[in-house]
Amino acid sequence: GDDMLYKDFQCDAFLCPAGTYHPEGAASNAGGCRPCPVEEGGGNYYLGRQSCPIRGERFVYGDVNGDGELSPREILRLIFVRTMGHTWGEKFQPWYDMDDHECDLVGVTCVGSEIARIDLSEADLCTGKEGPDAECQGIPEAIGGLSNSLEVLSIERRRTLWGTIPTEIGLLTKLRFLSFSASHPGFGTLPSQIGNLSNLRVLNLSNSRIGGTLPSELFKLKYLEKLNLSTTMIKGSIPTEFGNLVNLRECIMSRMYLTGTLPTEIGANLAAIENFEVYGNSLTGHLPSQIGYWSTLKRIDAFNNQLSGTLPEALARITPLQIVHLKRNAFTGTIPATLGLLEHLTWIDLSMNVISGTIPASLGTARSLKDLRLGGNRLHTPIPNSLCNNNVINNGRTQEFGCDAILCPVASIADYGFAVEGRPCLPCETPATTMYLGGTECSVVGMSEILAVFFDVMRGQEWDEKSKKNWGDLETHYCDWGGILCDPDTQDVISVDIPATPSS
Numbered sequence: 001g002d003d004m005l006y007k008d009f010q011c012d013a014f015l016c017p018a019g020t021y022h023p024e025g026a027a028s029n030a031g032g033c034r035p036c037p038v039e040e041g042g043g044n045y046y047l048g049r050q051s052c053p054i055r056g057e058r059f060v061y062g063d064v065n066g067d068g069e070l071s072p073r074e075i076l077r078l079i080f081v082r083t084m085g086h087t088w089g090e091k092f093q094p095w096y097d098m099d100d101h102e103c104d105l106v107g108v109t110c111v112g113s114e115i116a117r118i119d120l121s122e123a124d125l126c127t128g129k130e131g132p133d134a135e136c137q138g139i140p141e142a143i144g145g146l147s148n149s150l151e152v153l154s155i156e157r158r159r160t161l162w163g164t165i166p167t168e169i170g171l172l173t174k175l176r177f178l179s180f181s182a183s184h185p186g187f188g189t190l191p192s193q194i195g196n197l198s199n200l201r202v203l204n205l206s207n208s209r210i211g212g213t214l215p216s217e218l219f220k221l222k223y224l225e226k227l228n229l230s231t232t233m234i235k236g237s238i239p240t241e242f243g244n245l246v247n248l249r250e251c252i253m254s255r256m257y258l259t260g261t262l263p264t265e266i267g268a269n270l271a272a273i274e275n276f277e278v279y280g281n282s283l284t285g286h287l288p289s290q291i292g293y294w295s296t297l298k299r300i301d302a303f304n305n306q307l308s309g310t311l312p313e314a315l316a317r318i319t320p321l322q323i324v325h326l327k328r329n330a331f332t333g334t335i336p337a338t339l340g341l342l343e344h345l346t347w348i349d350l351s352m353n354v355i356s357g358t359i360p361a362s363l364g365t366a367r368s369l370k371d372l373r374l375g376g377n378r379l380h381t382p383i384p385n386s387l388c389n390n391n392v393i394n395n396g397r398t399q400e401f402g403c404d405a406i407l408c409p410v411a412s413i414a415d416y417g418f419a420v421e422g423r424p425c426l427p428c429e430t431p432a433t434t435m436y437l438g439g440t441e442c443s444v445v446g447m448s449e450i451l452a453v454f455f456d457v458m459r460g461q462e463w464d465e466k467s468k469k470n471w472g473d474l475e476t477h478y479c480d481w482g483g484i485l486c487d488p489d490t491q492d493v494i495s496v497d498i499p500a501t502p503s504s
Helices: 002-013 072-082 090-095 141-146 167-171 192-196 216-220 240-244 265-269 289-293 313-317 337-341 361-365 398-405 447-457
Strands: 108-111 114-119 152-154 177-179 202-204 226-228 235-237 250-252 257-259 275-277 299-301 308-310 323-325 330-332 347-349 371-373 484-486 493-496
Touching: 072 090, 072 114, 072 141, 141 167, 167 192, 192 216, 216 240, 240 265, 265 289, 289 313, 313 337, 337 361, 447 493
Parallel strands: 114 152, 152 177, 177 202, 202 226, 226 250, 235 257, 250 275, 275 299, 299 323, 308 330, 323 347, 347 371
Antiparallel strands: 108 114, 484 493
8 A cells, every 4th residue: 555655656655846746746546746847937846736837737647657658557557546456355466566567467468568368357346345445436548558459358247346338448449358247337338439349259248237228339340259248237129230240159138128129130140140148128029030040040048028929930940959948928829840850959948928739749759859848828739649758858757747747738737837846737626727738827717718729729810801800809709709609698609600721
């Protein structure tokens, strides 16, 4: 602390000498006393000046030697001072001492004699005795002065870090890796200057308090390979410009505040994508069929959104696909039988949607499939024997529970819609029941719900418009549904007249 200050500045640490100035009147951790320009008509004879008589003179914070500029070594020292370096830990204390060369500092890697990497993920930034300290001023704007050499900046798991990401980050044009993951860059936004980092390959701001919207400049980073913004406070929609990230291999934007639809442009252009995670948002609309162009995709995770429409058949064209996690949405239609033809598919979770029809038998012969979760939909019998006799799927529980390990039968329930160890499918108590396979709760159902099941089983969507008029519209009495004749007094269904279709 003070001993180092006196070591660096001697008497200047008490008062700036005549002809110099400092905003505090004496040298401090912010820098040394700086010479004043010679005054017209005389000299500067006073000790401890806090400013110069000549207007326009600007004090440079962090300038230790008083030359008006910041060297790379002075920038590192300023980072240390602004983030309460005395709390970082003993091995980081040489950051303060200007006699220690920058390339010898813990957390700094040099290439030749220039700083190429800064990693402060082991430093206790901005930590006081009681936790985060308000004296912390955050990452200084001066970090932009490392633009000639810095390629990696990693400040991860530093939840006590205060301040925002400075706009000067955009000056670091050689940066290839930038991470503030699980740190606390305040409640600021992702600066638009991020778009100047034309060499950036990895951007990781996950589990931070970055807010605002996605700046359009972000999508200029055509060499970006990994983007992780999960569990941030970023909101708004995914713009069509997202498709400009043509080299993106991993996109993780989960547990944010994203709304709107998935633009079709992301499907046509992201040919290199391997991992796409957007779960835990409020996305709406369809899953674009253009994702069939993602020929390298291994995982798609859009769990817990508000996506709707049918599952695109194009999923089955993605031969490397391993994981499909689309639980808790509003998908309708049937399960594409071609999914079972994917050789590398290991995990499918389509539970808690509005999917109807039957389970394709091809899923039972999928050679790599280990987990199949379909509960909470509108599926009906039969469950294919290829699944009920499969000793690999769902941890081989079919050996104990048979078909119940795939989905609970009608009129029975389980927590996940299928039996697991210690939690078999349990029958509903009369008069409650379930209408479909894989139920998770029992309820008393009426004629409208019963007819809705009939509509699904009989492929009602294929009926002509007159026959399927009002079917499934719970606001309209079932006696007014197409082809239904009711007793005018009791409202009991007397007959159902439906068209014959090839499927039914």
